[in-house]
Amino acid sequence: MANFKDIYAKLTELKDPVTGETLFKLGILKDISLSGGTLSLTLIASESEMQEFEKMIREAIKEFDLQEVKINKIFKQVVRPNLERREKAKSKKIEGVKRVIAVGSGKGGVGKSTVAANLAAALMKKGLKVGLFDGDIYGPSISRMFGIDGLAPLVEENKMLPVERFGLKIMSMGQLVEEETPILWRGPLIHKAYEQFFYDTLWAPLDILVIDLPPGTGDAQLSAIQLVNLDGAIIVTTPQDVSLIEVKKAINMFRKSNIEVLGVVENMSYFICPHCSNITYIFGQGGAKKLRETMNVEIIGQIPLYPAISTSGDEGIPIVLQEDNSNVKIAEAFLELASKVIEKLEL
Numbered sequence: 001m002a003n004f005k006d007i008y009a010k011l012t013e014l015k016d017p018v019t020g021e022t023l024f025k026l027g028i029l030k031d032i033s034l035s036g037g038t039l040s041l042t043l044i045a046s047e048s049e050m051q052e053f054e055k056m057i058r059e060a061i062k063e064f065d066l067q068e069v070k071i072n073k074i075f076k077q078v079v080r081p082n083l084e085r086r087e088k089a090k091s092k093k094i095e096g097v098k099r100v101i102a103v104g105s106g107k108g109g110v111g112k113s114t115v116a117a118n119l120a121a122a123l124m125k126k127g128l129k130v131g132l133f134d135g136d137i138y139g140p141s142i143s144r145m146f147g148i149d150g151l152a153p154l155v156e157e158n159k160m161l162p163v164e165r166f167g168l169k170i171m172s173m174g175q176l177v178e179e180e181t182p183i184l185w186r187g188p189l190i191h192k193a194y195e196q197f198f199y200d201t202l203w204a205p206l207d208i209l210v211i212d213l214p215p216g217t218g219d220a221q222l223s224a225i226q227l228v229n230l231d232g233a234i235i236v237t238t239p240q241d242v243s244l245i246e247v248k249k250a251i252n253m254f255r256k257s258n259i260e261v262l263g264v265v266e267n268m269s270y271f272i273c274p275h276c277s278n279i280t281y282i283f284g285q286g287g288a289k290k291l292r293e294t295m296n297v298e299i300i301g302q303i304p305l306y307p308a309i310s311t312s313g314d315e316g317i318p319i320v321l322q323e324d325n326s327n328v329k330i331a332e333a334f335l336e337l338a339s340k341v342i343e344k345l346e347l
Helices: 004-011 047-061 081-089 112-125 187-199 219-227 241-256 287-295 307-314 325-345
Strands: 029-035 038-045 068-075 097-105 130-134 154-156 159-161 163-165 168-172 206-212 232-237 261-266 299-302
Touching: 004 029, 004 047, 038 047, 047 068, 097 112, 097 219, 097 241, 097 325, 112 130, 112 168, 112 206, 112 232, 112 307, 112 325, 187 219, 232 241, 232 325, 241 261, 241 287, 261 287, 261 325, 287 299, 299 325, 307 325
Parallel strands: 038 068, 097 206, 097 232, 130 168, 130 206, 232 261, 261 299
Antiparallel strands: 029 038, 154 159, 163 168
16 A cells, blocks of 8 residues: 555655746645545646646656546646746846847756857857856856966956957856866855856946856756846757757756747767768767757757867867868858857847
8 A cells, every 4th residue: 555655755855847946835736635545636737837747746656556646737827936036037137238148058068168168259250249158157167268267357346347358258257266176155156156247247248148057957047047138048969869868958947937949059969080071970860850859949050079179178269269271160160050049139
Protein backbone atom coordinates (compact mmCIF):
# COMPACT_ATOMS: atom_id res chain seq x y z
CA MET A 1 0.00 0.00 0.00
CA ALA A 2 1.31 3.42 -0.95
CA ASN A 3 2.31 5.66 1.94
CA PHE A 4 0.58 9.06 1.83
CA LYS A 5 3.35 10.80 3.78
CA ASP A 6 5.98 9.76 1.22
CA ILE A 7 3.78 10.72 -1.74
CA TYR A 8 2.94 14.09 -0.19
CA ALA A 9 6.62 14.82 0.51
CA LYS A 10 7.54 13.93 -3.07
CA LEU A 11 4.85 16.12 -4.61
CA THR A 12 5.52 19.15 -2.43
CA GLU A 13 9.17 19.14 -3.56
CA LEU A 14 8.24 19.67 -7.23
CA LYS A 15 9.38 23.06 -8.51
CA ASP A 16 8.19 25.48 -11.14
CA PRO A 17 10.94 25.64 -13.83
CA VAL A 18 10.39 29.37 -14.29
CA THR A 19 10.64 30.69 -10.73
CA GLY A 20 12.25 27.83 -8.83
CA GLU A 21 9.41 27.95 -6.28
CA THR A 22 7.53 24.76 -5.38
CA LEU A 23 4.25 24.07 -7.18
CA PHE A 24 2.67 23.79 -3.74
CA LYS A 25 3.81 27.28 -2.66
CA LEU A 26 2.63 28.87 -5.91
CA GLY A 27 -0.79 27.27 -5.57
CA ILE A 28 -0.37 25.25 -8.76
CA LEU A 29 -0.68 21.97 -6.85
CA LYS A 30 -3.19 21.57 -4.00
CA ASP A 31 -5.81 19.35 -2.34
CA ILE A 32 -3.62 16.24 -2.25
CA SER A 33 -5.40 13.21 -0.75
CA LEU A 34 -5.12 9.42 -0.78
CA SER A 35 -8.06 7.05 -0.44
CA GLY A 36 -7.28 3.38 -0.73
CA GLY A 37 -5.05 3.17 -3.76
CA THR A 38 -6.41 6.30 -5.42
CA LEU A 39 -4.49 9.56 -5.27
CA SER A 40 -6.47 12.75 -5.88
CA LEU A 41 -5.14 16.26 -6.34
CA THR A 42 -5.96 19.60 -7.95
CA LEU A 43 -3.74 21.15 -10.60
CA ILE A 44 -4.17 24.82 -11.51
CA ALA A 45 -2.33 26.01 -14.62
CA SER A 46 -2.75 27.69 -17.97
CA GLU A 47 -3.72 25.57 -20.96
CA SER A 48 -0.18 25.79 -22.36
CA GLU A 49 1.42 24.61 -19.09
CA MET A 50 -1.07 22.02 -17.88
CA GLN A 51 0.37 19.11 -19.86
CA GLU A 52 3.91 19.81 -18.67
CA PHE A 53 2.92 19.98 -15.01
CA GLU A 54 0.78 16.83 -15.27
CA LYS A 55 3.71 14.97 -16.82
CA MET A 56 5.98 16.23 -14.02
CA ILE A 57 3.57 14.99 -11.35
CA ARG A 58 2.97 11.57 -12.91
CA GLU A 59 6.71 11.08 -13.35
CA ALA A 60 7.32 11.91 -9.67
CA ILE A 61 4.79 9.39 -8.33
CA LYS A 62 5.33 6.50 -10.72
CA GLU A 63 7.51 4.76 -8.12
CA PHE A 64 4.52 4.40 -5.78
CA ASP A 65 2.03 1.52 -5.90
CA LEU A 66 -1.11 3.44 -6.88
CA GLN A 67 -4.25 2.04 -8.48
CA GLU A 68 -5.37 5.37 -9.92
CA VAL A 69 -4.40 9.03 -10.07
CA LYS A 70 -7.26 11.53 -10.36
CA ILE A 71 -6.24 15.06 -11.34
CA ASN A 72 -8.80 17.83 -11.07
CA LYS A 73 -7.63 20.31 -13.72
CA ILE A 74 -8.44 23.99 -13.36
CA PHE A 75 -7.33 26.04 -16.34
CA LYS A 76 -6.16 29.40 -15.05
CA GLN A 77 -3.15 31.65 -15.51
CA VAL A 78 -1.07 31.36 -12.34
CA VAL A 79 0.40 34.61 -11.04
CA ARG A 80 4.06 34.11 -10.21
CA PRO A 81 5.87 36.70 -8.05
CA ASN A 82 8.95 36.59 -10.28
CA LEU A 83 6.87 37.21 -13.38
CA GLU A 84 5.17 40.14 -11.68
CA ARG A 85 8.63 41.63 -11.26
CA ARG A 86 9.28 40.83 -14.92
CA GLU A 87 6.22 42.89 -15.87
CA LYS A 88 7.66 45.79 -13.88
CA ALA A 89 10.99 45.33 -15.68
CA LYS A 90 9.25 45.97 -19.01
CA SER A 91 8.92 49.62 -18.05
CA LYS A 92 12.46 49.84 -16.70
CA LYS A 93 15.02 50.59 -19.37
CA ILE A 94 18.74 51.25 -19.16
CA GLU A 95 19.24 54.91 -19.92
CA GLY A 96 20.47 55.56 -23.45
CA VAL A 97 20.24 51.89 -24.53
CA LYS A 98 17.82 51.11 -27.37
CA ARG A 99 17.82 47.29 -27.26
CA VAL A 100 18.98 44.65 -24.77
CA ILE A 101 19.42 40.97 -25.65
CA ALA A 102 20.62 38.00 -23.64
CA VAL A 103 22.82 35.16 -24.87
CA GLY A 104 22.20 32.01 -22.85
CA SER A 105 22.63 28.25 -22.95
CA GLY A 106 21.17 25.19 -21.28
CA LYS A 107 24.58 23.92 -20.18
CA GLY A 108 28.21 24.94 -20.03
CA GLY A 109 30.91 24.08 -22.55
CA VAL A 110 28.95 24.99 -25.68
CA GLY A 111 30.90 28.16 -26.51
CA LYS A 112 28.25 30.62 -25.36
CA SER A 113 30.71 33.35 -24.36
CA THR A 114 32.62 32.96 -27.62
CA VAL A 115 29.37 33.45 -29.54
CA ALA A 116 28.39 36.44 -27.38
CA ALA A 117 31.78 38.12 -27.84
CA ASN A 118 31.89 37.63 -31.59
CA LEU A 119 28.23 38.57 -32.02
CA ALA A 120 28.85 41.84 -30.19
CA ALA A 121 31.90 42.50 -32.36
CA ALA A 122 29.96 41.64 -35.53
CA LEU A 123 27.11 43.98 -34.56
CA MET A 124 29.69 46.73 -34.07
CA LYS A 125 31.20 46.02 -37.50
CA LYS A 126 27.70 46.40 -38.93
CA GLY A 127 27.78 50.02 -37.77
CA LEU A 128 25.96 49.78 -34.42
CA LYS A 129 27.03 51.21 -31.07
CA VAL A 130 27.38 48.08 -28.96
CA GLY A 131 27.89 47.23 -25.30
CA LEU A 132 28.80 43.81 -23.90
CA PHE A 133 28.08 42.81 -20.30
CA ASP A 134 29.64 39.61 -18.98
CA GLY A 135 26.83 38.37 -16.75
CA ASP A 136 28.59 35.08 -16.00
CA ILE A 137 29.44 36.18 -12.46
CA TYR A 138 30.93 32.85 -11.39
CA GLY A 139 33.05 32.23 -14.50
CA PRO A 140 33.68 35.52 -16.31
CA SER A 141 35.62 35.08 -19.55
CA ILE A 142 34.70 38.10 -21.69
CA SER A 143 37.46 40.20 -20.13
CA ARG A 144 40.04 37.58 -21.18
CA MET A 145 38.61 37.39 -24.70
CA PHE A 146 39.09 41.14 -25.12
CA GLY A 147 42.40 41.41 -23.26
CA ILE A 148 41.09 43.56 -20.39
CA ASP A 149 41.54 41.21 -17.41
CA GLY A 150 42.12 43.23 -14.26
CA LEU A 151 41.50 46.54 -16.03
CA ALA A 152 39.04 48.00 -13.53
CA PRO A 153 36.44 50.50 -14.80
CA LEU A 154 36.79 54.15 -13.84
CA VAL A 155 34.12 55.82 -11.72
CA GLU A 156 32.60 59.17 -12.63
CA GLU A 157 29.87 60.81 -10.54
CA ASN A 158 29.16 57.51 -8.76
CA LYS A 159 28.75 55.72 -12.09
CA MET A 160 31.08 53.09 -13.55
CA LEU A 161 32.51 53.75 -17.00
CA PRO A 162 32.70 50.67 -19.22
CA VAL A 163 36.11 49.86 -20.63
CA GLU A 164 36.19 50.60 -24.36
CA ARG A 165 37.97 48.04 -26.51
CA PHE A 166 37.88 47.84 -30.32
CA GLY A 167 34.94 50.27 -30.27
CA LEU A 168 32.88 48.14 -27.84
CA LYS A 169 31.86 49.13 -24.30
CA ILE A 170 32.57 46.19 -22.00
CA MET A 171 31.89 45.34 -18.35
CA SER A 172 32.90 42.07 -16.68
CA MET A 173 33.46 40.74 -13.20
CA GLY A 174 36.81 39.60 -14.59
CA GLN A 175 37.89 43.24 -14.48
CA LEU A 176 37.16 43.49 -10.76
CA VAL A 177 38.60 40.28 -9.27
CA GLU A 178 41.80 38.32 -9.73
CA GLU A 179 41.56 35.39 -12.15
CA GLU A 180 41.91 32.70 -9.47
CA THR A 181 39.53 34.30 -6.97
CA PRO A 182 36.24 32.37 -6.67
CA ILE A 183 32.94 34.30 -6.50
CA LEU A 184 31.07 32.76 -3.55
CA TRP A 185 27.78 34.62 -3.89
CA ARG A 186 24.19 33.56 -3.30
CA GLY A 187 21.23 34.75 -5.35
CA PRO A 188 20.56 38.12 -3.62
CA LEU A 189 24.15 39.26 -4.13
CA ILE A 190 24.03 38.31 -7.81
CA HIS A 191 20.78 40.25 -8.16
CA LYS A 192 22.37 43.33 -6.59
CA ALA A 193 25.47 43.04 -8.78
CA TYR A 194 23.31 42.85 -11.91
CA GLU A 195 21.38 45.90 -10.79
CA GLN A 196 24.61 47.88 -10.40
CA PHE A 197 26.03 46.71 -13.73
CA PHE A 198 22.81 47.67 -15.49
CA TYR A 199 21.88 50.94 -13.82
CA ASP A 200 25.06 52.24 -12.15
CA THR A 201 27.07 52.03 -15.37
CA LEU A 202 27.23 54.76 -18.02
CA TRP A 203 26.37 52.61 -21.03
CA ALA A 204 24.80 55.37 -23.16
CA PRO A 205 24.62 55.86 -26.02
CA LEU A 206 24.11 52.30 -27.30
CA ASP A 207 22.06 50.76 -30.05
CA ILE A 208 22.26 47.39 -28.35
CA LEU A 209 23.59 45.83 -25.14
CA VAL A 210 24.50 42.13 -25.32
CA ILE A 211 24.35 40.21 -22.02
CA ASP A 212 26.41 37.03 -21.78
CA LEU A 213 24.47 35.00 -19.20
CA PRO A 214 25.91 32.06 -17.25
CA PRO A 215 24.83 28.61 -18.44
CA GLY A 216 21.64 27.04 -17.13
CA THR A 217 18.42 28.43 -15.66
CA GLY A 218 19.21 29.81 -12.21
CA ASP A 219 19.40 32.96 -10.09
CA ALA A 220 21.41 35.03 -12.56
CA GLN A 221 19.00 34.41 -15.42
CA LEU A 222 16.01 35.27 -13.23
CA SER A 223 17.72 38.47 -12.10
CA ALA A 224 18.26 39.57 -15.70
CA ILE A 225 14.63 38.79 -16.52
CA GLN A 226 13.37 40.73 -13.50
CA LEU A 227 15.66 43.74 -13.70
CA VAL A 228 15.70 44.82 -17.31
CA ASN A 229 13.42 44.90 -20.32
CA LEU A 230 14.96 42.20 -22.51
CA ASP A 231 14.10 42.59 -26.18
CA GLY A 232 15.01 39.01 -26.92
CA ALA A 233 17.21 36.02 -26.16
CA ILE A 234 19.58 33.88 -28.20
CA ILE A 235 20.30 30.32 -27.08
CA VAL A 236 23.61 28.62 -27.89
CA THR A 237 23.89 24.86 -28.22
CA THR A 238 25.96 22.16 -29.91
CA PRO A 239 24.67 19.33 -32.15
CA GLN A 240 24.82 16.56 -29.51
CA ASP A 241 21.53 15.24 -28.14
CA VAL A 242 22.63 15.92 -24.54
CA SER A 243 22.98 19.62 -25.36
CA LEU A 244 19.61 19.71 -27.11
CA ILE A 245 17.88 18.35 -24.01
CA GLU A 246 19.22 21.22 -21.91
CA VAL A 247 18.65 23.92 -24.50
CA LYS A 248 14.91 23.18 -24.43
CA LYS A 249 14.86 24.17 -20.76
CA ALA A 250 16.53 27.49 -21.56
CA ILE A 251 14.06 28.17 -24.38
CA ASN A 252 11.11 27.43 -22.10
CA MET A 253 12.51 29.65 -19.35
CA PHE A 254 12.51 32.70 -21.62
CA ARG A 255 9.21 31.87 -23.27
CA LYS A 256 7.43 31.44 -19.95
CA SER A 257 8.81 34.82 -18.92
CA ASN A 258 7.27 36.38 -22.05
CA ILE A 259 10.66 37.03 -23.64
CA GLU A 260 11.01 36.32 -27.34
CA VAL A 261 13.58 33.71 -28.29
CA LEU A 262 15.14 35.28 -31.37
CA GLY A 263 16.67 31.97 -32.34
CA VAL A 264 19.21 29.26 -31.60
CA VAL A 265 22.86 29.28 -32.59
CA GLU A 266 24.35 25.84 -33.21
CA ASN A 267 28.00 26.20 -32.26
CA MET A 268 30.68 23.67 -33.26
CA SER A 269 28.23 22.66 -35.96
CA TYR A 270 30.95 21.08 -38.09
CA PHE A 271 34.75 20.96 -38.29
CA ILE A 272 36.67 22.64 -41.10
CA CYS A 273 40.11 21.16 -41.61
CA PRO A 274 42.59 24.10 -41.62
CA HIS A 275 44.78 22.24 -44.16
CA CYS A 276 42.37 20.82 -46.75
CA SER A 277 39.13 22.68 -45.87
CA ASN A 278 37.16 19.41 -45.75
CA ILE A 279 34.08 19.44 -43.52
CA THR A 280 33.54 16.79 -40.83
CA TYR A 281 30.48 16.62 -38.55
CA ILE A 282 32.32 15.62 -35.39
CA PHE A 283 29.30 15.96 -33.09
CA GLY A 284 26.76 14.60 -35.55
CA GLN A 285 24.11 16.24 -37.70
CA GLY A 286 20.43 17.01 -37.44
CA GLY A 287 20.39 18.79 -34.08
CA ALA A 288 19.18 22.05 -35.58
CA LYS A 289 16.41 20.27 -37.48
CA LYS A 290 15.22 18.53 -34.30
CA LEU A 291 14.95 21.86 -32.50
CA ARG A 292 12.99 23.42 -35.34
CA GLU A 293 10.54 20.52 -35.32
CA THR A 294 10.08 20.09 -31.57
CA MET A 295 10.40 23.66 -30.27
CA ASN A 296 9.31 25.71 -33.29
CA VAL A 297 12.41 27.85 -32.98
CA GLU A 298 14.50 29.32 -35.77
CA ILE A 299 18.15 28.35 -36.18
CA ILE A 300 19.78 31.72 -36.85
CA GLY A 301 23.41 30.61 -36.91
CA GLN A 302 25.61 27.56 -37.43
CA ILE A 303 29.17 28.24 -36.33
CA PRO A 304 31.94 25.80 -37.37
CA LEU A 305 34.43 24.23 -35.01
CA TYR A 306 37.65 25.93 -36.04
CA PRO A 307 40.90 26.23 -34.04
CA ALA A 308 41.32 29.95 -34.72
CA ILE A 309 38.01 30.77 -33.00
CA SER A 310 39.23 29.57 -29.61
CA THR A 311 42.83 30.77 -30.00
CA SER A 312 41.63 34.24 -30.96
CA GLY A 313 39.76 34.46 -27.66
CA ASP A 314 42.86 33.40 -25.75
CA GLU A 315 44.81 36.11 -27.56
CA GLY A 316 42.31 38.80 -26.53
CA ILE A 317 41.07 39.58 -30.05
CA PRO A 318 37.84 37.81 -31.14
CA ILE A 319 38.08 36.29 -34.61
CA VAL A 320 35.57 38.77 -36.08
CA LEU A 321 38.03 41.57 -35.30
CA GLN A 322 41.14 39.87 -36.67
CA GLU A 323 42.52 40.91 -40.05
CA ASP A 324 43.89 37.48 -41.00
CA ASN A 325 42.48 36.68 -44.46
CA SER A 326 42.43 32.96 -43.72
CA ASN A 327 39.73 33.56 -41.12
CA VAL A 328 37.39 35.62 -43.31
CA LYS A 329 34.92 32.79 -43.97
CA ILE A 330 34.69 32.00 -40.26
CA ALA A 331 34.08 35.63 -39.38
CA GLU A 332 31.33 35.71 -42.01
CA ALA A 333 29.30 33.19 -39.99
CA PHE A 334 29.15 35.67 -37.10
CA LEU A 335 28.46 38.61 -39.42
CA GLU A 336 25.50 36.72 -40.90
CA LEU A 337 24.26 36.03 -37.38
CA ALA A 338 24.52 39.75 -36.58
CA SER A 339 22.52 40.60 -39.71
CA LYS A 340 19.68 38.30 -38.58
CA VAL A 341 19.66 39.84 -35.10
CA ILE A 342 19.53 43.36 -36.60
CA GLU A 343 16.62 42.29 -38.81
CA LYS A 344 14.66 40.72 -35.96
CA LEU A 345 15.16 43.71 -33.65
CA GLU A 346 14.53 46.19 -36.47
CA LEU A 347 17.72 48.10 -35.70
